[in-house]
Amino acid sequence: MNINEIALFKHSSFNIGDSVYYTLRKNIVALNLKPGEALSIKDISDQWNVSRSPVRDALIKLEKEGLVDIIPQKGTIVSKIDLKRVAEERFLRESLEEHAVREFIKTYKESDIAILRHYIEMQLQSLKDNDYTSFLAFDDSFHSVFFKSIDKNMCWEIIESMSGHYKRIRLMSLWDEKILSNVVLQHQEVLENICNNNLEGAVEILRKHLTKISTEEMELLEKYPDYFKEQDHHNLTAKSFYGTI
Template identity: 45%
Template sequence: MAQVMRITASEEIYQKLRNEILSLRFEPGQELDLQLLCSQLQVSRSPVRDALMKLSGDNLVDIFPQKGTRVSCIDLKQVEEERFLRKSLEESAVRKFVPIAQGKDIALMENAIEMQKKAMEAKDFIQFLEFDDTFHSIIFAGIYMERLWDITKNQGGNHHRIRLLSFAEKDVLGNIIDQHKAMLEAIRQKDLEKVLAIENNHLEKLLKETELMMLRHPNYFKKEMPSAFLIPKN
């Protein structure tokens, strides 16, 4: 008889708070009042503390003993590390996926693009990002390595937030859809090098958008900026 996995109270709270942070409903730098969270979630302090400790391990909250807790500002060094992790894993996944991609995989990717279009029309950035992730997760599922995709998701909180923030910039959503369409056509043609080139451009685009986002939302970012994000002036 299969065992039923039970989610603990602290795990459930962790997931709820993580979603609030990743969706930017809890903004970078925002103070998190422990007592207020307990009241809103209708739980005791212990599972909330446990959840916050786990979020601290994800680099999504900063805990200051005797002072309080706040949502971590976006750390561009960690964004670069998370982007590097995802790029490395996804490039390897693409190399395995393209030669064996099946019709069902392509159909799922087509559906993800259609759902992205609907989310763009509704200006629902959170839904758009969910279907963006769905599109890429199909690559990992197609080679039976879903756990690697889970690693990129679980370790990608800063990268996730900066992606979501970038969606408010002009033409970003449309460009993502165009890139996904181009990737899908290259997958159909079994053109691995073209898929890799489009994928590389797709994942590198944040480097070009970051400077503008920092100007628009300076309080959302930690002050130190790694060299990868120092964009030369023309």
């Protein structure tokens, strides 16, 4: 964790409690804090020169989001990725975003298209720089345009606040350069279909884009078993199979 991040928050409109929460959350989602890694209230408060109370409050809030596990008499760890929760978070996003795109294609402005193109260009630059975190941030920015353009900001905020497990596995999947290139290609295809007023084409590509990670879950689970919560392998295999249909 970068102590400069908390320093920036201290000079912003955030209070200390929010600063600690957002900084911890950012580092968990970005995998700077690894799944299963121990978190010490004392160490965090000492490192950031804050009292233990806001650190404790931040961890309680993160536990409610499923991003940390507070174990009585043992301490706090970064939660391991739960593939059942990943599936639910993906379902939430897919359901809301499909409706958003259907509304967006009826009302979008040329300025919206320009913004979408800009985020694709920024993703291409991140790809050249091997900057996975920025790539994922621009990926989210691309998708957020559909919600903001139709004045459904709260829906996007719900997705953002409830996608910690999904975001982590998305970031892990981006460690494969071929997958990175496919993400950009799918964004370009979504945009092309929108510009051609092909709603069903845009929605179909969007579905593939959002559900593609289900085909990669088993490979990631085998590659990084320590990052994942123990799964019911029978149900997991079935979900991964149906997720590809």
